[in-house]
Amino acid sequence: MPLGDRGSDKSEARFCGVETDFNDDMPQVLSFNLSTGGFDFVVAPLMDPSYRPSLVQNNSLGSGALPFAASDLVLSPSQWSSHVVGKISSWIDLDSDDETLRIDSETTLKQEISWASHLSLQACLLPAPKGTSCSNYARCVNQILHGLSNMQLWLRIPLVKPDDDSVDAKPATLVDSWEIWNSFRLLCEHHGQLSVALDILSTMPSANSLGRWFGESVRAAIINTDSFLTNGRGYPCLSKRHQIFINRCFNHSIQIIISGNSGHPKASADSNDFHNYSVADLQRHPLRQYLEYVGHLYQKLDPLPDQERFELGYRDFLQSPLQPLMDNLEAQTYETFEKDAMKYLQYQRAISKALLDMIPDEEASVKTIVLMVVGAGRGPLVRASLQASEETGRKLKVYAVEKNPNAVVTLHALVRLEGWEDTVTIVSSDMRHWNAPEKADILVSELLGSFGDNELSPECLDGAQRFLKPDGISIPSSYTSFIQPVTASKLYNDVKAHKDVAHFETAYVVKIHNAARLAPCQSVFTFTHPKPVVDRESNQRYKKLHFMIPNDTGSAMVHGFAGYFDATLYKDVHLGIEPSTATPNMFSWFAIFFPLRTPICVKPGSKLEVDFWRCCGTTKVWYEWCVTSPSPSPIHNINGRSYWVGL
Numbered sequence: 027m028p029l030g031d032r033g034s035d036k037s038e039a040r041f042c043g044v045e046t047d048f049n050d051d052m053p054q055v056l057s058f059n060l061s062t063g064g065f066d067f068v069v070a071p072l073m074d075p076s077y078r079p080s081l082v083q084n085n086s087l088g089s090g091a092l093p094f095a096a097s098d099l100v101l102s103p104s105q106w107s108s109h110v111v112g113k114i115s116s117w118i119d120l121d122s123d124d125e126t127l128r129i130d131s132e133t134t135l136k137q138e139i140s141w142a143s144h145l146s147l148q149a150c151l152l153p154a155p156k157g158t159s160c161s162n163y164a165r166c167v168n169q170i171l172h173g174l175s176n177m178q179l180w181l182r183i184p185l186v187k188p189d190d191d192s193v194d195a196k197p198a199t200l201v202d203s204w205e206i207w208n209s210f211r212l213l214c215e216h217h218g219q220l221s222v223a224l225d226i227l228s229t230m231p232s233a234n235s236l237g238r239w240f241g242e243s244v245r246a247a248i249i250n251t252d253s254f255l256t257n258g259r260g261y262p263c264l265s266k267r268h269q270i271f272i273n274r275c276f277n278h279s280i281q282i283i284i285s286g287n288s289g290h291p292k293a294s295a296d297s298n299d300f301h302n303y304s305v306a307d308l309q310r311h312p313l314r315q316y317l318e319y320v321g322h323l324y325q326k327l328d329p330l331p332d333q334e335r336f337e338l339g340y341r342d343f344l345q346s347p348l349q350p351l352m353d354n355l356e357a358q359t360y361e362t363f364e365k366d367a368m369k370y371l372q373y374q375r376a377i378s379k380a381l382l383d384m385i386p387d388e389e390a391s392v393k394t395i396v397l398m399v400v401g402a403g404r405g406p407l408v409r410a411s412l413q414a415s416e417e418t419g420r421k422l423k424v425y426a427v428e429k430n431p432n433a434v435v436t437l438h439a440l441v442r443l444e445g446w447e448d449t450v451t452i453v454s455s456d457m458r459h460w461n462a463p464e465k466a467d468i469l470v471s472e473l474l475g476s477f478g479d480n481e482l483s484p485e486c487l488d489g490a491q492r493f494l495k496p497d498g499i500s501i502p503s504s505y506t507s508f509i510q511p512v513t514a515s516k517l518y519n520d521v522k523a524h525k526d527v528a529h530f531e532t533a534y535v536v537k538i539h540n541a542a543r544l545a546p547c548q549s550v551f552t553f554t555h556p557k558p559v560v561d562r563e564s565n566q567r568y569k570k571l572h573f574m575i576p577n578d579t580g581s582a583m584v585h586g587f588a589g590y591f592d593a594t595l596y597k598d599v600h601l602g603i604e605p606s607t608a609t610p611n612m613f614s615w616f617a618i619f620f621p622l623r624t625p626i627c628v629k630p631g632s633k634l635e636v637d638f639w640r641c642c643g644t645t646k647v648w649y650e651w652c653v654t655s656p657s658p659s660p661i662h663n664i665n666g667r668s669y670w671v672g673l
């Protein structure tokens with residue numbers, strides 16, 4: 027379905043559909059709901075609900091033609107595909123004990139999907155599984171999925187989760203509907219074209235349990251008119267909890283579908299009975315008030331900040347991490363870094379503090395500090411250092427060391443352009459091999475990846491430490507990586523699409539958006555510079571982590587781990603992307619994602635045990651990771667066979 031994202035002009039956003047009953051006048055259904063109603067698409071049955079294959083055969087009525095709602099000719103191909111979602115007959119029950127019903131259901135489901143494919147519909151809405159056991163339904167859908175081209179199948183799932191402490195819950199509602207979805211998609215092997223349409227009821231589960239749905243493949247939220255309240259003026263409105271949920275749906279590009287009959291004084295008449303309307307009635311679609319209310323919620327959202335708008339295209343898009351040591355970065359990569367004013371401001375603050383600590387005011391005019399920017403790129407940290415010198419009145423002698431010969435060309439140009447001749451010396455060398463003519467008071471570097479040490483800052487700074495004075499300062503002075511388990515079905519399916527183990531054993535840089543964070547972050551590896559004597563041996567690390575899954579979220583699926591870093595530049599000046607302490611308005615780093623080959627289901631209140639290793643060889647550094655509880659996963663990326671960072 028066409029769908030505007032929150033970055034586009036709000037007036038053009040398209041996000042709301044309407045569910046209709048069976049009607050064989052498809053052009054009228056479309057024009058009434060799209061033109062009069064203002065909806066963007068219609069969820070319409072494809073077949074007469076009274077049709078049963080067994081009855082047709084028994085009565086020998088079959089003429090070969092099936093009782094579809096309309097011939098393909100009544101709408102243009104683009105109308106079918108852009109404005110109609112096929113609604114599969116809701117009577118079907120593929121797990122019924124009644125064999126006739128079961129067989130009729132399978133036949134009908136396959137006929138309807140085949141017809142929907144013929145019409146090139148983008149999606150079909152599958153009725154909710156009738157009970158908790160849905161294996162035959164899933165088998166049949168799985169067969170269909172394996173023969174589908176592009177169509178999405180949206181499995182209707184009522185949004186229910188009984189509270190653990192609810193005493194009055196009826197047995198039928200004692201099922202967490204996420205469990206139904208979970209068994210269905212496991213039976214269908216996480217097929218990428220199977221997603222969810224959540225039926226929003228008048229009562230909402232707890233906010234904590236709702237969160238996990240935003241990491242699942244939810245395409246639509248169906249709000250029944252019964253779930254609306256009536257405001258003081260007789261118009262439909264939603265409870266605060268519903269509003270919060272719908273706002274999150276907008277933010278996750280989940281389309282809204284209005285379903286049911288008008289039950290509010292200011293929105294009268296039956297939406298499906300438009301044949302009996304007067305001309306005046308037809309001016310006003312009975313569900314239009316509901317749509318307008320949803321539109322009003324959308325309009326009320328705060329506009330996305332510029333940076334978020336800019337990053338819309340990167341949401342959930344997997345990228346290979348940079349290898350700035352092994353590869354030479356390109357001009358446009360440097361340019362992107364250089365736009366991140368916040369990053370350099372933090373460095374300038376840290377350098378200023380260090381300069382002030384190093385030289386008291388009375389010695390400022392007689393002493394010169396030797397500062398080396400190692401991995402200078404195209405010079406922004408040189409500039410930040412010179413600004414700190416100016417700000418504090420401390421004199422500097424700067425060396426800019428860079429191993430990328432192309433960036434060195436720019437550095438030489440900058441010396442002339444910015445008048446750095448008397449202060450800055452450019453050195454074209456790998457810091458690990460440079461014979462420095464003197465020792466440094468301060469080493470400034472930014473060799474950090476999304477996971478802190480993953481661009482080999484530890485190894486590079488180990489090499490540079492030779493030319494730092496014994497009491498010298500490194501900026502950053504330390505950095506720590508963090509991980510947290512996430513539900514991220516989109517990322518998981520994108521990795522899976524490569525159909526090989528290697529992609530499941532690779533870490534990706536990604537702006538994680540459609541994800542549910544299942545437990546707070548925990549720290550993984552820390553590196554300190556200059557390297558303390560106890561650490562001198564190696565940069566190998568091993569950490570076992572225990573995540574507690576909260577009690578009130580319900581079960582959830584772990585598709586992998588989101589990774590972040592936080593760096594202490596100097597004393598209290600830090601820089602990082604760990605969500606609870608992230609530096610605001612900084613965009614140089616997205617998170618990193620470590621996938622799991624097989625997603626792992628975690629129960630509320632249970633413990634998730636994860637192991638992470640940082641391994642070092644003579645030519646490469648790599649991570650290995652695994653889950654040991656609730657069930658063991660294979661150890662990923664053994665010997666760095668799939669993903670490594672070159673030294």
Ligand SMILES: C[S@@+](CC[C@H](N)C(=O)[O-])C[C@H]1O[C@@H](n2cnc3c(N)ncnc32)[C@H](O)[C@@H]1O
Nearest residue numbers: 350351363401402403428429430456457472486
């Ligand atoms: C992440 S970039 C940062 C560049 C620049 N400081 C900035 O903030 O825009 C890291 C830079 O360090 C350089 N670099 C990485 N390892 C190095 C090494 N061993 N010796 C010298 N330069 C290195 C890379 O070529 C790259 O220019």
